[in-house]
Amino acid sequence: MNRTKRSTALALAAGAAALALAFTGCAPSSDDGGSGDSSAALRVWAGSQTPITANFNPFAPTVLHAALGPIYETLFFFNKTADEAPTGLIGDSFEFNEDGTVLTVKLKDGVKWSDGEAFTADDVVFTFEYEANGYADKGLVSAEATDDTTVVLTFDSPQFTREFAILGSTWILPEHVWSQVEDFATFTDENPVGTGPYVVDSVTEASYTVVANENYREEGKPAVKKVQYIGLDANQSAQDLLSAGELDWTGMFIPNPDDVTANGIISTINTPQDPTVLYTCANAALGCVGEQTDVAVRQALNVAIDRATIKEKAFVGLTGDISPTFALLPRDEKWLADPANAISPQSPNAAEAGSILEAAGYTKGSDGFYGKDGAPIELDLISVDGWTDYNDAAKLIAEQAAEAGIKVNASTVQWQEFSDARQTGQYELIMGGVIGTSVADPYQIYNDWFDGKSTIKVGEQLLPGTWNFSRYDNPVVNDAVAAAAATNDEAAKQAAYATIQTEIVRDLPYIPLVINATQTFTNSKDYTGWPTEDDLYAFPPAWGASAAGVILANLTPAK
Amino acid sequence: MKFYARRITIYLVTLWATISLNFLLPRLMPGDPAEILIAKMQRAGEVSETTIRNIRLILGSGSDVPLWEQYLGYWGRLLHGDLGISVTKYPTPVTELIANALPWTLVLVGLSTVIAFVLGIGIGAWVGWRRGTWVDHLVPGTTVLQSIPYFWLALILVAVFAVNLRWFPIFGGYDVFAFPSGPEPTLAFLSDAIYHGILPAITIVLSSVGGWLFGMRNMMVATLSEDYIITAEAKGLRPGRILRAYASRNAAIPSIAGFSITLGFVVAGSIVMEQVFTYPGVGKLMFQAVQNNDYALMQGVFLVITITVLAANFLMDLVYGFIDPRARHNA
Numbered sequence: 009m010n011r012t013k014r015s016t017a018l019a020l021a022a023g024a025a026a027l028a029l030a031f032t033g034c035a036p037s038s039d040d041g042g043s044g045d046s047s048a049a050l051r052v053w054a055g056s057q058t059p060i061t062a063n064f065n066p067f068a069p070t071v072l073h074a075a076l077g078p079i080y081e082t083l084f085f086f087n088k089t090a091d092e093a094p095t096g097l098i099g100d101s102f103e104f105n106e107d108g109t110v111l112t113v114k115l116k117d118g119v120k121w122s123d124g125e126a127f128t129a130d131d132v133v134f135t136f137e138y139e140a141n142g143y144a145d146k147g148l149v150s151a152e153a154t155d156d157t158t159v160v161l162t163f164d165s166p167q168f169t170r171e172f173a174i175l176g177s178t179w180i181l182p183e184h185v186w187s188q189v190e191d192f193a194t195f196t197d198e199n200p201v202g203t204g205p206y207v208v209d210s211v212t213e214a215s216y217t218v219v220a221n222e223n224y225r226e227e228g229k230p231a232v233k234k235v236q237y238i239g240l241d242a243n244q245s246a247q248d249l250l251s252a253g254e255l256d257w258t259g260m261f262i263p264n265p266d267d268v269t270a271n272g273i274i275s276t277i278n279t280p281q282d283p284t285v286l287y288t289c290a291n292a293a294l295g296c297v298g299e300q301t302d303v304a305v306r307q308a309l310n311v312a313i314d315r316a317t318i319k320e321k322a323f324v325g326l327t328g329d330i331s332p333t334f335a336l337l338p339r340d341e342k343w344l345a346d347p348a349n350a351i352s353p354q355s356p357n358a359a360e361a362g363s364i365l366e367a368a369g370y371t372k373g374s375d376g377f378y379g380k381d382g383a384p385i386e387l388d389l390i391s392v393d394g395w396t397d398y399n400d401a402a403k404l405i406a407e408q409a410a411e412a413g414i415k416v417n418a419s420t421v422q423w424q425e426f427s428d429a430r431q432t433g434q435y436e437l438i439m440g441g442v443i444g445t446s447v448a449d450p451y452q453i454y455n456d457w458f459d460g461k462s463t464i465k466v467g468e469q470l471l472p473g474t475w476n477f478s479r480y481d482n483p484v485v486n487d488a489v490a491a492a493a494a495t496n497d498e499a500a501k502q503a504a505y506a507t508i509q510t511e512i513v514r515d516l517p518y519i520p521l522v523i524n525a526t527q528t529f530t531n532s533k534d535y536t537g538w539p540t541e542d543d544l545y546a547f548p549p550a551w552g553a554s555a556a557g558v559i560l561a562n563l564t565p566a567k
Numbered sequence: 568m569k570f571y572a573r574r575i576t577i578y579l580v581t582l583w584a585t586i587s588l589n590f591l592l593p594r595l596m597p598g599d600p601a602e603i604l605i606a607k608m609q610r611a612g613e614v615s616e617t618t619i620r621n622i623r624l625i626l627g628s629g630s631d632v633p634l635w636e637q638y639l640g641y642w643g644r645l646l647h648g649d650l651g652i653s654v655t656k657y658p659t660p661v662t663e664l665i666a667n668a669l670p671w672t673l674v675l676v677g678l679s680t681v682i683a684f685v686l687g688i689g690i691g692a693w694v695g696w697r698r699g700t701w702v703d704h705l706v707p708g709t710t711v712l713q714s715i716p717y718f719w720l721a722l723i724l725v726a727v728f729a730v731n732l733r734w735f736p737i738f739g740g741y742d743v744f745a746f747p748s749g750p751e752p753t754l755a756f757l758s759d760a761i762y763h764g765i766l767p768a769i770t771i772v773l774s775s776v777g778g779w780l781f782g783m784r785n786m787m788v789a790t791l792s793e794d795y796i797i798t799a800e801a802k803g804l805r806p807g808r809i810l811r812a813y814a815s816r817n818a819a820i821p822s823i824a825g826f827s828i829t830l831g832f833v834v835a836g837s838i839v840m841e842q843v844f845t846y847p848g849v850g851k852l853m854f855q856a857v858q859n860n861d862y863a864l865m866q867g868v869f870l871v872i873t874i875t876v877l878a879a880n881f882l883m884d885l886v887y888g889f890i891d892p893r894a895r896h897n898a
Binding site: 057067 | 602603604605618619620621622623655656657658659664667668722725726729730733737738739740741743744747748749750841843844845847851852855
């Protein structure tokens with residue numbers, strides 16, 4: 009109790025050292041300002057480790073979380089938790105032409121940069137032409153400002169599927185600042201000028217603080233005037249701080265969330281996003297070796313797995329149920345062609361696994377394991393040492409497969425070995441993740457993970473931005489992905505996705521397991537306006553780029 | 568004089584060898600920093616092609632330069648006091664990172680090492696002196712504390728004293744909420760920093776005092792059976808004088824040698840303590856550097872550690888003669 013009083017006293021007297029000293033000596037005992045006090049900062053841990061280095065350059069790999077969303081903004085905000093149209097941040101509306109090669113963006117009027125300069129269409133043109141954004145290599149033919157609030161972007165190919173990349177993850181830069189930057193690679197941008205609700209106040213090795221942007225376009229926002237991002241090295245510290253009510257917002261995994269919500273201050277929300285799967289090196293034509301290259305083995309494994317047990321035992325019941333189509337349900341409901349594919353089987357079926365294998369010509373040996381021509385099926389399953397949930401799941405899978413007569417050897421490897429294995433395709437099975445899509449559309453997964461152009465033959469490294477670790481290359485899928493990319497017509501896209509889904513549900517180059525939990529903890533006692541189950545207006549964790557700015561601008565201190 | 572010249576030469580050769588190893592070892596590690604970073608970002612969600620391209624541009628390994636040229640360049644920069652730029656904390660110079668972390672480590676780990684040593688030697692001497700009585704039970708007691716995995720001990724102490732009783736803060740080198748603009752030269756800050764150091768210091772002392780105590784106690788018991796102690800007792804010297812001037816002084820010699828080595832390692836910080844308490848220090852720099860294949864940072868930290876350990880050894884070599892007259896005579 010004494011400590012909080014002193015902290016408050018000190019916070020009030022920040023900057024005036026001598027004054028602070030006097031306050032500490034005689035802190036008035038009636039003072040008991042909670043953290044909902046308008047002068048107190050909202051405390052966030054977005055995952056930064058100490059020591060913190062001041063770097064608000066959105067192109068830097070070590071950029072601090074507050075730069076993306078709270079300071080720099082994209083044109084539009086895409087809520088990745090729901091199937092809804094993007095909302096305008098500094099953009100007002102946008103429109104594609106018929107074939108998707110010309111994108112016309114209308115901007116909001118009267119927006120100012122945090123240094124008081126007016127934001128205009130020229131800034132947007134500058135951003136899209138800026139070298140670090142690399143749009144020249146991505147087919148941008150021209151970017152033109154037709155008037156102060158209109159930008160026309162012309163591309164050499166349809167951009168329907170890149171809508172999010174262009175409008176939702178390109179950080180708009182102030183031309184009057186960034187045109188002076190000599191080398192974006194070494195620029196640390198310690199006093200960033202953005203259009204977002206916050207500006208940088210101070211940065212130390214232990215934390216950094218952002219304060220309300222006086223020039224923010226929305227009157228009266230942000231209501232929370234000061235936000236302090238802290239650095240922590242251990243998840244346990246964050247959990248302890250939450251329990252003690254000293255941390256207001258974070259996104260992290262806590263196996264038993266009741267422990268921290270018991271204090272009546274912290275609320276939690278779980279928004280599963282990213283699939284966990286078994287990568288299988290599936291394509292013998294590209295050089296994969298092992299019995300998993302036989303589709304029957306993958307299908308048998310798929311039905312032999314007890315997903316309900318894996319969810320309970322390895323992921324403490326916090327994961328979501330996965331659809332073998334990789335559409336995130338219920339968000340991507342409209343893209344699910346066949347309702348039968350809504351969810352992967354949750355309970356194991358050893359008999360079915362057996363009959364699939366027998367139909368494919370495998371026979372059960374005397375040791376109880378299936379094999380062909382005297383050679384038993386034996387698959388090596390690796391997971392990264394220390395990712396304990398994955399290690400546990402791998403062990404469970406090995407046991408469950410054994411019950412269905414498939415021999416799986418689970419082992420753990422160092423991260424580097426895992427990375428090399430999946431990059432070069434020299435593996436049989438890997439416990440791995442798939443990146444969930446940022447919009448309500450599974451296209452990005454189909455394109456990056458299933459398309460033949462996103463892979464390379466075994467022994468070579470995948471190209472940057474391609475994730476087809478399974479080496480899956482199916483002309484039917486490739487054509488359908490290309491067809492989906494070229495159209496903005498919902499029915500045509502649905503038809504293409506239906507084709508893809510039929511193929512991948514049968515072929516199973518990635519055997520779906522669960523959808524990873526994404527937990528967020530918020531102080532709902534002192535602040536209101538957080539995303540909730542009923543009003544999931546943004547992806548809630550504190551580390552979410554763009555969404556963090558939207559959430560912060562929406563918060564108000566509780567009275 | 569010849570003795571010292573020989574020692575100095577040996578130390579110079581060792582220094583050269585360690586610095587060269589320091590250059591070579593990180594380069595034998597597999598993987599490159601850009602890949603690690605991309606994969607890490609990928610775990611948190613979609614990573615755009617542009618980001619990946621930029622990361623490779625910024626962190627791409629300049630591995631087409633031949634190794635020996637890198638080696639020469641390494642020495643050249645080293646002699647100018649330039650340890651390079653950290654990749655993990657891009658683009659902070661390594662010297663700055665180490666300079667900021669070192670004071671915290673030196674004060675906290677240094678002080679608690681000294682406290683643990685003094686306590687261990689003091690109590691060890693006393694326990695050895697009173698051998699065969701109830702105080703012998705202190706030995707297993709403290710060794711149990713030492714054998715508990717450090718991180719576990721630290722977590723328990725945090726759970727009890729910081730989270731439940733709220734006597735101590737949960738994390739940090741100072742109250743980051745009260746001092747959002749960082750360390751400042753005021754009394755309030757100083758007392759806050761001391762307050763934040765108490766619990767980490769206690770964990771270090773608790774987990775290392777047992778070793779000193781055990782070693783000292785056994786040396787004490789051995790020394791007490793020496794003829795000169797019996798002589799001293801026969802002469803009728805006061806027990807207190809025998810304890811301090813005769814037994815303890817001789818029994819402490821091996822511990823003092825060990826202590827100097829330990830002091831050298833103080834600069835390495837305490838990786839686990841710094842993780843558990845999010846305490847600033849050198850240990851976490853080393854940890855993060857190894858995790859992220861941050862060669863420059865790794866080399867910088869290892870360099871500081873090797874030099875200090877060598878220096879501590881060297882000093883010990885020089886002063887050992889003063890502590891132990893026998894060493895002086897043999898040399």
